[in-house]
Each structure stands twice: as C-alpha cells, then as structure tokens.
Amino acid sequence: MSHASGKPAKMLLAQSQAQFLNRQMNLPFDVAAYLDATLLATAANLGLTERGFDPEVRVADPAHGDFQANGALAFAKREKQNPRTVAQQLVDPLEVLREHFDIALAGPGFINFRLKPPALLGWLQAYDSEEHLRAGAANAHAGQTWVVDYSSPNTAKQMHVGHLRSAVIGEAICRLLAFTGAKVIRDNHLGDWGTQFGKLIYGYKRWVDDEALLTQPIEELERLYKLGHAATPDGSPELEEARRELVQLQSGDPKSLALWKKFSDVSLAAFEQIYARLGIHFDHNLGESFYNDKVERVYRELTAMGLAQVSEGALVVFHPEHPRFAKQPFLIRKADGASNYASTDLATALYRTEHFKADGIVVVTDFRQADHFEQLYLTARKWFAAKGYHVPALHHVTFGAVTAEDGKALKTRDGDVIKLKALLDEAEERAFALVTAKSPDVPEEERREIARIVGVGSVQYADLAQNRSSNYVFSWDKMLALDGNTAPYLLYAVTRVRSIFRKAGLDPARPPVEGASAPETPQELVLARKLVQFADAVKISTDHLRPHFLCLYLFELAGAYSGFYAADKVIVDDPAVRARRLLLCHRTLVTLETGLHLLGLRTLERM
RNA sequence: GGAUCUGUAGCUCAAUUGGAUAGAGCACUUGGCUUCGAACCAAGGGGUCGGGGGUUCGAGUCCCUCCAGAUCCGCCA
Numbered sequence: 148m149s150h151a152s153g154k155p156a157k158m159l160l161a162q163s164q165a166q167f168l169n170r171q172m173n174l175p176f177d178v179a180a181y182l183d184a185t186l187l188a189t190a191a192n193l194g195l196t197e198r199g200f201d202p203e204v205r206v207a208d209p210a211h212g213d214f215q216a217n218g219a220l221a222f223a224k225r226e227k228q229n230p231r232t233v234a235q236q237l238v239d240p241l242e243v244l245r246e247h248f249d250i251a252l253a254g255p256g257f258i259n260f261r262l263k264p265p266a267l268l269g270w271l272q273a274y275d276s277e278e279h280l281r282a283g284a285a286n287a288h289a290g291q292t293w294v295v296d297y298s299s300p301n302t303a304k305q306m307h308v309g310h311l312r313s314a315v316i317g318e319a320i321c322r323l324l325a326f327t328g329a330k331v332i333r334d335n336h337l338g339d340w341g342t343q344f345g346k347l348i349y350g351y352k353r354w355v356d357d358e359a360l361l362t363q364p365i366e367e368l369e370r371l372y373k374l375g376h377a378a379t380p381d382g383s384p385e386l387e388e389a390r391r392e393l394v395q396l397q398s399g400d401p402k403s404l405a406l407w408k409k410f411s412d413v414s415l416a417a418f419e420q421i422y423a424r425l426g427i428h429f430d431h432n433l434g435e436s437f438y439n440d441k442v443e444r445v446y447r448e449l450t451a452m453g454l455a456q457v458s459e460g461a462l463v464v465f466h467p468e469h470p471r472f473a474k475q476p477f478l479i480r481k482a483d484g485a486s487n488y489a490s491t492d493l494a495t496a497l498y499r500t501e502h503f504k505a506d507g508i509v510v511v512t513d514f515r516q517a518d519h520f521e522q523l524y525l526t527a528r529k530w531f532a533a534k535g536y537h538v539p540a541l542h543h544v545t546f547g548a549v550t551a552e553d554g555k556a557l558k559t560r561d562g563d564v565i566k567l568k569a570l571l572d573e574a575e576e577r578a579f580a581l582v583t584a585k586s587p588d589v590p591e592e593e594r595r596e597i598a599r600i601v602g603v604g605s606v607q608y609a610d611l612a613q614n615r616s617s618n619y620v621f622s623w624d625k626m627l628a629l630d631g632n633t634a635p636y637l638l639y640a641v642t643r644v645r646s647i648f649r650k651a652g653l654d655p656a657r658p659p660v661e662g663a664s665a666p667e668t669p670q671e672l673v674l675a676r677k678l679v680q681f682a683d684a685v686k687i688s689t690d691h692l693r694p695h696f697l698c699l700y701l702f703e704l705a706g707a708y709s710g711f712y713a714a715d716k717v718i719v720d721d722p723a724v725r726a727r728r729l730l731l732c733h734r735t736l737v738t739l740e741t742g743l744h745l746l747g748l749r750t751l752e753r754m
Numbered sequence: 755g756g757a758u759c760u761g762u763a764g765c766u767c768a769a770u771u772g773g774a775u776a777g778a779g780c781a782c783u784u785g786g787c788u789u790c791g792a793a794c795c796a797a798g799g800g801g802u803c804g805g806g807g808g809u810u811c812g813a814g815u816c817c818c819u820c821c822a823g824a825u826c827c828g829c830c831a
Contacts, residue, residue, distance in 0.1 A: 215773085253774075476828055483829075488830075514826095515825055518757080518826055618760075630779070638793095643794085706778090719790095
C-alpha cells in the first residue's frame with residue numbers, strides 16, 4: 148500500500164468515526180427508551196441489574212425536567228440502601244449523556260434529565276415528516292400480526308349510538324398498532340346468525356315491501372322483524388312456524404340461505420355508508436355464521452383434553468384454580484346441542500391464530516362482556532398450550548356506557564335509541580351552523596366539507612379523549628366547544644399553522660428552515676419539549692390500548708403552540724430566528740396531523 | 755347471595771398503573787386585537803381524591819371494611 152493511498156484511508160477512517168460520532172449526536176426517536184437503555188447499561192457495569200434494577204424512566208413534570216428516572220428508589224428500598232447514594236452512583240458515569248442533557252439529582256433519589264436546546268433542535272431536524280415519525284415508532288410491533296375485532300353490529304338492524312364507541316376506539320387502536328409496525332387485520336365480527344332470523348323470515352314472507360327494501364333496506368328489515376316478533380307470541384302456532392323457518396335456515400335450505408344472504412348483503416351495504424364517514428374500512432367481515440361449521444372441532448378438542456365436561460346436559464368449562472370460574476361455568480354448548488356465543492368465539496380465536504397467524508388479538512366491546520372474555524381467554528390459553536398451538540396475546544378492550552346528561556340511556560324524544568346515522572347527520576348540521584357563524588365568507592360548498600370534518604371529528608374525538616373505562620356522557624355542546632380538549636380546538640390549531648405558511652407564500656411541505664438556531668424563548672422551549680414527547684404519547688397509548696393518552700398529548704401540544712403563537716411572531720427579519728420558528732411551526736403541523744390521523748380524524752386547511 | 759367496574763373542584767374529565775406541591779376545560783373574576791386567524795392567549799379564586807382503617811421512604815393509585823351507582827353470574831349476544 149502506497150504512502151499516498153494510506154493517508155486518504157486514515158482520513159476515511161477519521162471521517163467515518165466522525166460520522167459515527169455525528170450519528171451518536173442525534174438522539175433517537177424515543178428519548179425515554181434511550182435514557183432507559185443507557186441507565187440500564189450503567190447499572191449493569193455496577194452489577195445492579197442482576198439484582199433486578201429497573202431504571203423506570205418516564206416523562207417528568209416540566210418543573211423538574213423532561214424525563215425522570217425513579218428506579219433508584221425502588222431498588223434502594225429492596226436492597227436496604229440509601230436511594231440517593233444509588234442514584235449518585237448511576238449518575239457519575241453518565242458523561243456521554245451530558246452532551247444532550249442537564250442531569251440533576253433531586254428529592255429522595257430522583258434523577259432528572261432536561262434536554263439542552265441544541266439537542267432539542269437536533270431531534271426536531273431529524274423527525275421532519277409523518278413518514279419519519281412512523282419510521283421512528285415502527286420497531287415496537289415490527290414483524291407482528293394483530294387481529295382487531297371491533298364495531299361488530301348485528302345484521303338486519305341499524306347501527307345506533309351504542310355502536311359508536313367500539314367503532315371509534317377500535318379504529319384508533321388499529322391505527323396505533325399499524326403505526327408502531329404491526330400488520331393489522333381489521334375483522335368485523337358481525338352478529339349475523341341466531342334465533343332472530345326465524346321471526347324475520349316469517350315477517351318477510353308475509354309483509355315485505357319490495358320498494359322500501361330497495362330504498363331503505365335496513366329500516367324495512369327492522370320493520371319486518373318487529374312485525375314478525377309481534378305476530379309470534381309465546382305458545383302460538385305462529386311461533387312454531389317461525390321456528391320451522393329457523394330450522395330450515397340452519398339445516399341449509401337453499402331458499403332460506405338465499406334470503407339470509409340478502410339480509411346480510413343489504414345490511415353490510417348500509418354499514419359501509421357509516422364506516423366511510425368514520426374513515427373505517429374492514430379487511431374481513433367474518434361474522435358468527437362463518438364459524439358455524441367450526442364449532443364441532445372446539446367441542447371435540449376441549450372434550451378430548453378433559454377441559455370441557457357435560458353438566459346438566461350442556462357442555463361447560465370450569466377453571467378450578469380461579470376464584471370465580473371454579474364455580475361459574477363457561478357454557479360452550481347448549482343442552483339442546485346448539486352452539487352459542489362462547490362456542491363461536493372459541494372457534495374465532497382459533498381461526499385468527501391458525502389462519503391469520505395472529506401474534507395479538509384485540510376485541511373491542513363494552514364492559515358488560517368482561518366476564519365472558521375472561522373465561523374465553525382462560526379457556527383458549529389452556530386449549531392452545533395443550534395442543535401446541537401458538538398462543539397469541541389476547542386483549543379484551545372494554546369501554547363504559549354512553550349516557551345522556553342525566554346519566555340515563557341516550558334516547559330520542561320518542562324514547563327510541565338514537566341511530567348512528569342520525570347522530571352523524573346532526574353533528575354535521577351543528578358544525579355547519581358553527582362554521583357559517585365563524586366564517587361566513589367561505590363558500591358554502593367548502594363550509595359543507597369543513598362541517599363534515601369538524602362534525603364527525605368532534606364525535607370521534609369526544610369519545611376518544613376520555614379514558615374508555617368510564618361511562619361517557621354525550622353532550623353536543625361539549626364536543627363541539629371551541630376550547631378545551633376538543634376536536635375543533637385541535638383542528639383550529641392546525642389551520643392556524645397552515646395559515647402562516649399560506650400568508651407567507653411558503654410550501655408547508657418544504658419550509659425554509661436551513662440555518663435555524665436552537666429554541667430560545669420560554670414558549671419556544673415549551674413547544675419544542677412537547678414535540679419531542681410525541682414518541683412517549685404514542686408508546687403509552689399503544690401499550691395500554693388507550694387512545695386518550697394521545698388525545699391529551701395533542702391537546703397539550705396545541706396549547707403549547709397557541710402560547711408560542713401568541714408570544715413569538717414567526718415571520719420576523721432575523722433569518723435564524725425566522726427559520727427556527729418556521730421549523731417549530733412545521734413540526735407542530737406534522738405532529739398534530741399525524742396524531743389526529745392516528746385517531747381516525749381528518750384535518751383541514753382552513754375552517 | 756357471589757363477583758366485576760365506577761366514585762377526584764359547582765359541572766365534564768385527567769393523573770403515563772406506587773413517585774415530587776392532584777391537573778385541564780366549562781362556569782366565575784380580570785387583562786390582552788389598526789400587528790402571522792381573538793374558534794386565541796395571559797392571570798386569579800375554587801379539592802378532607804365517597805367515609806374509615808392498614809401496608810412504606812412515598813398512596814387518588816395496593817390491601818381490608820363500610821356507603822352509593824352501574825353491570826355480570828348455565829342454556830341471549
């Protein structure tokens with residue numbers, strides 16, 4: 148090797164080292180996870196990890212820092228050591244972090260980390276688009292397949308307000324899982340099989356109005372079911388006739404099946420109209436009927452392995468180790484030999500595991516089914532493990548009831564359940580009135596479009612913004628309010644950012660941010676810190692399958708932006724200041740829109 | 755009868771699941787637009803976290819026990 152070629156080689160080496168160091172200078176997407184890993188490595192060098200040290204890094208109260216590590220406290224307690232000494236031991240070797248963070252010990256042994264302004268700038272420069280945010284978040288569930296079962300209405304009935312939460316929460320969860328790298332399969336587990344079809348066919352054969360069936364199919368089917376139900380009182384010969392219709396259907400009579408298929412098709416077409424407005428599209432509509440021929444295997448395998456037993460003529464599963472389900476049976480086949488909800492749900496869990504190769508299954512229903520799903524999952528885990536099947540993560544995502552402001556069930560003035568279509572229509576009407584009042588100069592066609600996005604988005608957001616465990620009080624005034632943790636407030640923040648770019652004649656997709664200096668004013672710093680926390684918001688929302696964490700984050704981000712907007716003028720003469728403020732505006736826009744899209748909302752140019 | 759969930763400011767809700775002085779919005783009081791959208795911002799008052807015990811460095815969060823509401827508990831889904 149010549150002298151001449153040696154020098155460039157050395158230079159190349161130095162260059163690559165510099166590049167490596169340069170890469171090291173950029174913080175990763177999830178700063179909390181980075182701190183956690185660094186502390187864990189430090190603890191390992193000190194020999195603390197084999198004694199179970201966990202750094203416990205989380206986002207901190209801004210008064211203390213950006214992130215805090217609480218692990219020294221729990222560890223010191225267990226090991227009967229002084230927590231401050233443990234924390235000090237951990238902090239001393241952390242020179243590598245001091246480039247980016249101010250580090251301080253506080254209280255009984257908290258370790259506080261505050262990002263330095265240049266580090267904030269570096270992070271914001273790296274994560275500059277929805278695509279890059281997605282790439283940063285995508286390793287959490289990379290390579291995994293998740294089946295999400297939500298919405299799941301009954302065919303031949305209109306969707307009503309009770310169906311809203313499952314659809315909205317389920318879709319947000321799908322998007323969060325997909326954003327964090329999972330392959331998501333959206334499965335609508337329709338209630339498309341059961342005893343009600345006997346009465347429906349009975350009514351259909353006598354009173355169907357073909358005209359109405361074309362124009363208002365589900366309304367007509369509901370009318371026919373009500374007629375059929377009223378005409379077949381208990382003990383009557385008419386009821387016997389309805390039962391014969393059901394037996395014919397279940398035994399596979401082609402004419403009955405064709406009728407049933409027709410009911411399913413018109414129902415699905417009507418559901419699709421609602422789903423389109425909510426931004427939902429299912430990959431599969433595998434309802435209960437799909438599992439009809441798959442329940443025999445459930446009976447056979449569970450009986451063979453001794454998990455299921457016959458009791459009072461029915462096939463049931465007990466869980467002797469469980470305080471409740473040792474006594475409370477899981478009834479998987481009725482005494483008359485018919486399948487039920489439990490039989491088809493077991494078959495469904497198996498199908499999702501075998502056919503879709505699910506690593507995780509999420510079912511989104513209201514809290515009343517909690518017992519059922521606890522028994523279902525207990526049974527499925529034992530069954531799959533015993534047979535050597537893959538055992539996916541099984542989650543039942545529950546939510547509380549929707550009530551009126553008096554705490555009672557939400558009803559129309561006539562006492563009927565409020566239909567989902569009527570609810571969305573009213574949301575759009577109310578939003579239209581609001582937009583017209585606030586922006587009378589916008590052309591009507593655009594106001595209509597704005598009203599669709601604001602109206603439906605408000606309904607979605609109001610549902611998502613609160614912890615799903617509690618009951619949800621439905622209030623038009625609160626969900627369409629312009630301030631507070633609402634869709635209009637967030638959408639308004641988006642339009643304000645866009646307006647700056649529009650007024651300045653700049654492309655919001657490629658803002659001129661070269662030469663941006665690090666954030667400096669109090670409002671810039673608050674906003675920049677909030678932007679970096681997006682990673683944490685996505686993580687906790689996904690980990691807990693609770694979208695309200697993301698909502699709260701977006702609300703705080705919009706608040707930080709509004710504070711910044713009021714305090715710091717963006718279009719100023721100083722090029723470095725203007726560039727950094729444009730950068731903050733742009734990252735706010737990207738983060739707000741990414742977050743709102745994750746929740747299933749659409750965003751606006753102006754409103 | 756057994757069990758699960760819920761109970762936080764006048765109202766509607768948070769609190770990253772055991773962390774630092776329990777936070778927002780509405781309502782109320784006050785201040786801020788000839789200046790990038792005031793559908794906004796800034797500031798203020800408002801709490802025995804249903805009651806009572808316990809666990810520990812530390813509890814709205816965990817345990818026990820009452821009170822109130824909702825829900826589930828063998829042939830609906």
